[in-house]
Amino acid sequence: MRFTMFCISFLIFPLVFALKHEYSQTGYKFQIHHGIPEDFNPNLVADYTFGYNKYNRSTRAFNLGVRFLKKIDSVTVLMETAKFINNQFREFVPLNLMFNICAAMKSELFGIKTLLKYGNLTTCPFEKGYYVMRNFVVDDSLFLPNIPLGQYKFTLTFSTHEKLLIKYSFVAELKNRKYV
Numbered sequence: 001m002r003f004t005m006f007c008i009s010f011l012i013f014p015l016v017f018a019l020k021h022e023y024s025q026t027g028y029k030f031q032i033h034h035g036i037p038e039d040f041n042p043n044l045v046a047d048y049t050f051g052y053n054k055y056n057r058s059t060r061a062f063n064l065g066v067r068f069l070k071k072i073d074s075v076t077v078l079m080e081t082a083k084f085i086n087n088q089f090r091e092f093v094p095l096n097l098m099f100n101i102c103a104a105m106k107s108e109l110f111g112i113k114t115l116l117k118y119g120n121l122t123t124c125p126f127e128k129g130y131y132v133m134r135n136f137v138v139d140d141s142l143f144l145p146n147i148p149l150g151q152y153k154f155t156l157t158f159s160t161h162e163k164l165l166i167k168y169s170f171v172a173e174l175k176n177r178k179y180v
């Protein structure tokens with residue numbers, strides 16, 4: 001099951017990021033409602049802050065601060081997606097994905113470097129120290145076409161060698177741009 005998901009992720013991830021460059025969908029409005037810091041590993045992480053704050057009058061942006069207490073030489077992120085159906089969030093398999101951030105950075109896959117210009121999480125491995133990501137604005141046009149409209153919860157689990165680093169969720173709504 002894990003392996004299948006891993007394979008699927010390699011199909012979806014390039015697609016999602018390729019979109020930013022080659023396909024700009026304009027049908028959606030993607031509104032993030034709130035973020036939920038779920039968990040972090042105090043043996044590896046300190047001074048952890050993750051916010052979705054006002055950036056200017058009309059836009060909010062992600063801000064991350066994290067201190068790694070040890071050198072981190074590998075980071076895997078698992079994104080799980082749940083869709084709000086009949087008053088509860090249910091797992092929504094087509095949008096689960098998992099990838100290795102260090103590997104993606106090394107090969108500069110999928111324009112990941114663009115993401116990193118917002119701070120100094122730019123080298124992998126990460127030496128022990130404090131890192132920031134500032135004012136990262138999510139681009140609506142990054143989303144796949146043909147995703148069902150509705151409310152979603154995205155959970156990002158960052159791990160290193162199967163050990164939790166940080167787990168964070170955010171709740172967002174995908175609306176038809178025509179009706180926003």
Ligand SMILES: *[C@@H]1O[C@H](CO)[C@@H](O)[C@H](O)[C@H]1NC(C)=O
Pocket residue numbers: 055056057058059137
């Ligand atoms: C707020 O920032 C976003 C992203 O940089 C920009 O697209 C938008 O025009 C800005 N809005 C205002 C009111 O300054």
Ligand SMILES: *[C@@H]1O[C@H](CO)[C@@H](O)[C@H](O)[C@H]1NC(C)=O
Pocket residue numbers: 120129130131132
């Ligand atoms: C990253 O940037 C922050 C904020 O500017 C700074 O405090 C920190 O020392 C930097 N970290 C590294 C490893 O350069």
